[in-house]
Amino acid sequence: MKNTTYIFRIKCPDAYGIVAKVSTSLNDMDIFITDSSFFSDPSTKSYFMRLKIFSSKGEIEFSNFSNAFNEACSDLKMEWTLENEASSPNTLVFVSKYGHCLQDLLYKNSIDSLRMNVCGIVSNHENLKTISDNYSIPFFYIKNKFRNKR
Known part of the structure; x- marks a missing residue:
């Protein structure tokens, strides 16, 4: 069975521990990170992440993911999107x-x-x-x- 991969994009106020908190919350949901890029913009004090992820359980069910991720990372005040990697905007x-x-x-x-x-x-x-x-x-x-x- 081939895993469906997703692109997970995050924007939030810059702070210490963002990568640790995000990766821990994904790990807790049995979600693997296969690629990542991130940067901080000092002029806007914003932090940006782009992750390629997949779940060992197959398809990621959006509402379950949303609830679990928002609960785990609510203090980071994130804006995020999750989309199937196969999509080509x-x-x-x-x-x-x-x-x-x-x-x-x-x-x-x-x-x-x-x-x-x-x-x-x-x-x-x-x-x-x-x-x-x-x-x-x-x-x-x-x-x-x-x-x-x-």
Whole structure:
């Protein structure tokens, strides 16, 4: 039996012990973390997590998960989403002059590390059109009307 994997995204006020509390609560529900990324934004004092998870019991029943997780982590004042990893949301990517982030997103998407249906790329610079052409993704150039911007 292949386990269904889910993407679990969390945003909350930054504090000590977030990773420990989240991983402990998931472990208590027999949920395994197979991949994780997280960062703190000092300017907004916010903490962000993205986890790839699966349950040893098969499908995760949303209401049971929600009740157990909210009870375990209520003091962290989290906003979170849980979605089946197989879903591919429609995505419009906005980029500026440099292509390193765009390249990273498109590469991860091409190897199914980051699932999304890229509907188009929007930029105020034309130099990234070749990247969109290489991936057969529509490119939309929005001319910058402010002449003092570089």
